[in-house]
Every structure is written in structure tokens, then in C-alpha cells.
Amino acid sequence: MWWRSASLVLAALLVGTGSSVAVAEDRYEDALGDATGDAPDIVAVTVDVPDGEPTIRFAIEVAPDRPFGSDMKTWTDVVFLILSDDPTVDERGLLEGGFTTGVHGVNLEAQEQAGALLSTMDDLWWYVVDVDADEDTLTFTLDRKLIDSPTDLYWQVLMGVERFDGSDEGDEMEGDTYPELDQPPAHYRVIAAGY
Numbered sequence: 001m002w003w004r005s006a007s008l009v010l011a012a013l014l015v016g017t018g019s020s021v022a023v024a025e026d027r028y029e030d031a032l033g034d035a036t037g038d039a040p041d042i043v044a045v046t047v048d049v050p051d052g053e054p055t056i057r058f059a060i061e062v063a064p065d066r067p068f069g070s071d072m073k074t075w076t077d078v079v080f081l082i083l084s085d086d087p088t089v090d091e092r093g094l095l096e097g098g099f100t101t102g103v104h105g106v107n108l109e110a111q112e113q114a115g116a117l118l119s120t121m122d123d124l125w126w127y128v129v130d131v132d133a134d135e136d137t138l139t140f141t142l143d144r145k146l147i148d149s150p151t152d153l154y155w156q157v158l159m160g161v162e163r164f165d166g167s168d169e170g171d172e173m174e175g176d177t178y179p180e181l182d183q184p185p186a187h188y189r190v191i192a193a194g195y
């Protein structure tokens, strides 16, 4: 998958607090001050199914003293949202299979205009995820049909920093690291008519 090869210093990982039941909107708190590698610190993710819409929305809040961004030259923040109807995780604790979307700080403005991609191990859809950003919240909204309209949805958010040396465009400096995970993916039950 496109993001697996990223040179990513993973600095914050939010996996929620386990099962959550049968509500239209869930807010998942994450610890403050646990980001490493100078990445934004996730403080909460809110998941909801907007009324009357065939969509699902993830609002990822970061601590306001370190906004999601990039210096457009030597580093960029990156966030990935992984979605699956299966809670199975790999040896790193990441959801296996499923769908991934995300955005880099360096491309944030363009993706607010055009949308972000959605990928699986086998497929890629361009510009299908709406992206909205304000000072401390990144919001992803996508059509639930694209992820096979699951009722029981498991998800993870990963946030980190990619660094470049600034002299050789595209030359990544840092190794690819993922933290040990100590929590299962968060669970959201989609309650919506139709779809």
C-alpha cells in the first residue's frame, strides 16, 4: 500500500478505548502529551454518521500548540486513517486488510480542494475522501458504500512526521518505525437507515 513505504517517524497513535456501542456519534479521547518525534499530539477523534447522509465522518483533533502542517521543504506531518470490518491486526497491531486514507501536511491545501485517496492492498480510488482542516481538527468524510457499508467498523488513526534532507527532493532521511501497540482498534457501530 502506498503508505506502508512512507518514511514515517510515527509519533502518535490513537486506537481508541475499545468497544463502543450503538450511538450515532462517538468521541474517543486520547492522552495528552504522548506524541513523540515532534509530531502533533492527537487529543480526540469523533466519529459520526451525519443525519440523512450516506457518509461517515472522522474528526481528528490535535493539541493546538502543534498544528498539523509542513514547512514545505524538510518535513511534513502525515496522518493515516485505517478502516476495516474485521478487528484482526498484524504483528505491529495495525488492522489487516481494510481501507486506508490519509493526508500529508505538504499536500493538505490541495487535498482540501480535490479530496484524498482511499486504498486497499489491491485497489486505489482517487479524490473520494473529503478533507477539511481548521487550526486543530482534520476531518475526513467518505461514502460508506466505498468501504462496503459495514455496521461494525474498526478503525485506527496514525499520525507522524516524514523528514527530508531538503537538498535532494524526495530523499527520505528517517527510517520507518511503528510503535508497539497496547490497545485494540476502536470499534464504531454504524446506526443509519438504508445503506
Ligand SMILES: [Ca+2]
Pocket (backbone or CB within 6 Å): 012, 030, 031, 032, 033, 034, 035, 041, 042, 043
Ligand atoms: Ca495524544
